[in-house]
Amino acid sequence: MKRVFLALQVLFSFLFVMSCTNKESNNNSISQTNNESVDSAMAIQLKIDSVRFDELVLNFDYREDNYNNAYYRHKSKKNYLTETGLTSIVWSDGFTHLTDRYLGTENLSHTKIRVQVGEKIYVSNEVSLKNSLNFQTHYDGENLEVIDYFNGDDRGIYMAIVESKEDDIIKVCFTGGKLEKEIVLSKTDIIALKESNELSEILKRRDKIKEE
Numbered sequence: 001m002k003r004v005f006l007a008l009q010v011l012f013s014f015l016f017v018m019s020c021t022n023k024e025s026n027n028n029s030i031s032q033t034n035n036e037s038v039d040s041a042m043a044i045q046l047k048i049d050s051v052r053f054d055e056l057v058l059n060f061d062y063r064e065d066n067y068n069n070a071y072y073r074h075k076s077k078k079n080y081l082t083e084t085g086l087t088s089i090v091w092s093d094g095f096t097h098l099t100d101r102y103l104g105t106e107n108l109s110h111t112k113i114r115v116q117v118g119e120k121i122y123v124s125n126e127v128s129l130k131n132s133l134n135f136q137t138h139y140d141g142e143n144l145e146v147i148d149y150f151n152g153d154d155r156g157i158y159m160a161i162v163e164s165k166e167d168d169i170i171k172v173c174f175t176g177g178k179l180e181k182e183i184v185l186s187k188t189d190i191i192a193l194k195e196s197n198e199l200s201e202i203l204k205r206r207d208k209i210k211e212e
Contacts, residue, residue: 046209049202056199059192060090072199074192081146082139085189086113086172088158088196094204096196098158102145102174102181109136109177110145115185116171117160125153126176145174161190162197 060072070092077083082103090096100113112124127134133148149157161170170185 042209045205049205052198053202056195056202059195060199072196074196076188076192082144084183085186086157086161086193087189088193090196090200090203092203093207094200094202096158096200098149098154098193100147100149100172100174103139103142104181105142106179106181107136107143108145108174108179108181110147110174110181111176113147113157114173114175115157115160116169116173117164118168120160122155122157122160124149124155124157127153158193158197161185161193164190 057072059075061075062070062072064070072090072092073080074087077085077087080087081101084101084103087099087101088096089099100110102108102110109129111129112126114124115122127147127149129136129147131148134146136143136145138144164170170190171182172185173180173182
């Protein structure tokens, strides 16, 4: 009887070990399959990005600033600095931000913007004009005002424009100062912002892969 009991113990122990081994093997197999799926999806995305990058980059000028930092600027504006509207540049690592520019006879001294996309209204944070990147000056007898919105200061305006529908009318009001000025954002600016964001996402994915 003891021998039978010992034999059963040995059998049960063997079956338990085999069960654990099979589970571990299955888990390893699942993990390997998942990793292969991720790698495959990443490879597909890289191919898609490569094709789209080659298309997008034709619409951008590639430049370097005074510190040799490379960036892309959309070609949509003939005079990038002095045309009223919203713009952005895309740095080589994918970082991008919203910039507003006002050129006109009135001295607005604006410190923020209010933007209506369809029926929704977005208001940026108030930005200090003491920042060296933000300025007011005179250009060809008119007032030129420029504000950059960093670290979420645009309060979702950039992405609201990027995600806007083709038939959405987008109104931009330069406000927060002495006077207000409202414009309808041009289709050219809207397309440029959408393409800038798309280029930004591609460059961010490339940069992430390099780090890994």
